[in-house]
Amino acid sequence: MAETAAHKDPNYMAIFWWLAALTVIEIAVIFPGFPKLVVGTLLVALAVSKATLVALYFMHLRFETRTLGWVALTPLAIGTLLILVLLPDNRAVDHKTADSVKVEAPAKH
Amino acid sequence: MAEAALTHAAVEPAESPLTPESWGKLGMWIFLAGDAVGFGTLLGAYGAVRASSADWPNPYDRLGIALTALMTFLLICSSVTMVKALEAIKRGDRPAVKRFLLMTIAGGLLFLGMQAYEWTHLITSGLKVFGNPWGASLFGTTFFLITGFHGLHVTGGVIYLSVVLAAVSRIHDARYNYMIAEIAGLYWHFVDLVWIMVFTFVYLL
Numbered sequence: 001m002a003e004t005a006a007h008k009d010p011n012y013m014a015i016f017w018w019l020a021a022l023t024v025i026e027i028a029v030i031f032p033g034f035p036k037l038v039v040g041t042l043l044v045a046l047a048v049s050k051a052t053l054v055a056l057y058f059m060h061l062r063f064e065t066r067t068l069g070w071v072a073l074t075p076l077a078i079g080t081l082l083i084l085v086l087l088p089d090n091r092a093v094d095h096k097t098a099d100s101v102k103v104e105a106p107a108k109h
Numbered sequence: 110m111a112e113a114a115l116t117h118a119a120v121e122p123a124e125s126p127l128t129p130e131s132w133g134k135l136g137m138w139i140f141l142a143g144d145a146v147g148f149g150t151l152l153g154a155y156g157a158v159r160a161s162s163a164d165w166p167n168p169y170d171r172l173g174i175a176l177t178a179l180m181t182f183l184l185i186c187s188s189v190t191m192v193k194a195l196e197a198i199k200r201g202d203r204p205a206v207k208r209f210l211l212m213t214i215a216g217g218l219l220f221l222g223m224q225a226y227e228w229t230h231l232i233t234s235g236l237k238v239f240g241n242p243w244g245a246s247l248f249g250t251t252f253f254l255i256t257g258f259h260g261l262h263v264t265g266g267v268i269y270l271s272v273v274l275a276a277v278s279r280i281h282d283a284r285y286n287y288m289i290a291e292i293a294g295l296y297w298h299f300v301d302l303v304w305i306m307v308f309t310f311v312y313l314l
Contacts, residue, residue: 027178051305054301079145
């Protein structure tokens with residue numbers, strides 16, 4: 001345990017309050033009627049901030065070797081690549097499609 | 110030959126591992142990286158399907174944001190109890206270790222209960238895996254697939270933490286207990302991290 005105890009434990013409660021506050025802000029930004037692009041950008045930025053806090057402090061990535069950090073970042077790079085690959089497909093669709101078959105909602109009793 | 114191997118090891122030490130305290134930790138990180146690609150693919154596909162649909166419902170009009178915000182808060186709380194269990198192992202406070210691990214497991218079970226309630230409510234409202242009364246049918250498919258996949262991870266995490274709790278209760282080696290709890294904690298925090306993304310992309314955006 002000597003190696004694991006080598007770093008000082010972060011203030012976990014402070015991280016908890018930050019995460020709770022960011023969650024409240026996330027919910028708050030969807031209701032005032034901001035433009036969709038603004039809401040989307042804010043929500044993604046808030047989610048990334050929360051995920052970074054969890055990874056750095058709860059998962060102790062901040063105290064690990066840099067190489068392990070690269071291992072952890074690999075999925076992010078692959079995910080970004082995936083989005084870039086899918087973008088041309090979405091642009092190729094002339095107009096968005098709508099479902100022709102819908103399921104009826106059950107009648108209320 | 111054994112002597113030669115020992116001499117060799119002394120002359121040329123093994124390569125320094127990325128996680129010096131345990132190979133298991135590196136193994137868990139590699140597993141989580143792979144799992145993250147799985148979730149990333151699901152969320153990427155969700156984005157692509159949604160972007161090409163003209164009648165995708167507004168998720169926060171149809172899905173219960175208040176309940177899922179509470180579920181998010183619950184997972185964050187369970188992440189805190191998990192790190193508190195690790196702190197307790199360092200202090201040698203065994204009753205606190207068990208208490209915090211139990212609280213983490215309870216958090217996971219509560220989360221699953223809330224998800225079951227949410228699913229039941231949505232299914233009785235007409236949302237199906239292959240159908241959706243409010244627009245694009247893939248809304249239901251992607252919703253159940255992504256939240257279900259995450260729910261399976263939470264279920265796995267609850268079972269995993271229960272095994273760790275049993276081991277920690279039985280074994281009195283603080284170093285070993287710290288190692289297995291830290292590795293299980295990595296998995297649990299990952300489940301929390303993924304939910305943060307699912308909450309944003311599936312429920313709020």
